[in-house]
Amino acid sequence: MGLSTLTYLFEGEIEHRDSTGAQQIITPGDVGFMTSGSGVTHTERTPKESRNKTKHTLHGYQIWVALPIAKEEMNPRFDFYPKEAIPTWEKNNVKMKLVAGNAFGKSSPLQGYSPLFMVDIFAKEETTLQLGGQVKGEIAFVIVKGSIKTQDQRVEAGQMLISKTDDACEICLEKHTQILLFGGKPLPEERILMWNFVSHNKERLLKAKEGWKNKKFPKVPNDNTYIPFPELKNK
Template sequence: MSNTGLIIEERSRDIGDFLVGRLIPFRKKRTIGPFIFIDHMVPTALGPETYMDVDQHPHIGLATLTYMLSGELMHADSMGTVQRIRPGSVNWMVAGKGVSHTERTPKDLRNGHRFLAHGYQIWVALPKELEGIPPEFHHIPAQALPQWKEDGASFTLVAGEGYGKTSPVPVHSPLFMVEVKTTKEFYLNTKDHLKGEIGICVVEGSLQACGQPVKKGHIAVSKVSDTCETVVAPNSHLLLFGGAPLPEPRHIYWNFVSHDKEIIEKAKRDWANKTFPMMEGDSSYVPLPGS
């Protein structure tokens, strides 16, 4: 990274039965490109009695990207979607003007056995003119994502554009999310292949950027054009996030994102009054914070 870059350490957050490591928003860096929220679902042993159950909750003004590294989740939403997500596949939910959803451990995995759940929950802010579009849901299986190898590293383009390739995830602004796994020391070249801001998240292993160490659980942030020599240690696992920042600042309240605070206020009233789009056949409900 450049000397003006920033290294952010995961901060632990308790979201009920799950402990997550929050990467952004951070007080010194609210967004990375259009990425406005990145939570690391740290490796957690589930079963035989504890499972993941995120009850019905709302979103507006963003797209959510769920990427599992191990374990499985069942997504259901107010559009009627029911979709299982397995490691390496992508669940891309465009909230737009409003959607509610749940994420739970699939019923067939509640069989008394223990398994590891590990992944990332990511929010991407929508461009201002698209914040109010109807909600959408897309599932992209792992084998549909562009994958390639270089000497000492394997790459997967999870979303957006980079390295001359395009992911099938239907994003709404210039961005990238790239997974990198190394088998030996690897010189990572992002300057010639990616554009905009970049966050290099160390899932496992470590790297050196401008001679400065970046450890597991940290994310190094800069502009791609400022990125200097990045040397990745053997047997490391990285996620690269970034792209072009949106021109207007975004407000965040709970699960609501918008350029306009009044839009968020309306969403708060609608959720509190249960006039927000709700799921059929699921009476679970996460109250508005403070209510």
């Protein structure tokens, strides 16, 4: 409730199903964008044909994006963008894929509901990447593999670096480094997170909690699984 989830894979595949009736297998390079709005239920599972394999590697990221107040109660929906629809280009031995939003003078078909960006960047050689004027808002650097250097700080694979402004003008990527660059303009109001629910209004979150506990949310077609609301215990 109150958010969108952006799913982007590097390896493996997952089958997304939700209460809007959407059913989609997401593979590396594809983008799944589920908007919960007023409320949605969903599952993300290994596709049946892959479950009997001795090894199944899944590597990717799912970014939660809070909805603007005017969209918090919108009808839920699922949007899918195959890898072929994602803008891809190469310059100075750096390959880029614009997963979402606007960056580097280009636009992705996935725009979302607030100013944002996500770029998959792979450096074939050691490269200094200029960011000044290329992205707007807060920036997160997720190092998928390799390492980066910025402002005398070295950040290795599996870590994330966050800049609260878009003043970070350049980063140095070592050879064969891959990063996800994502962020955007922050929403003007504070958001509250309660389990899988997001809202600017605490009372709305409590209402959603009771609705979930009483199984009032829509169901995924032909799926009766249910995860109880996690209750915090006082120590």
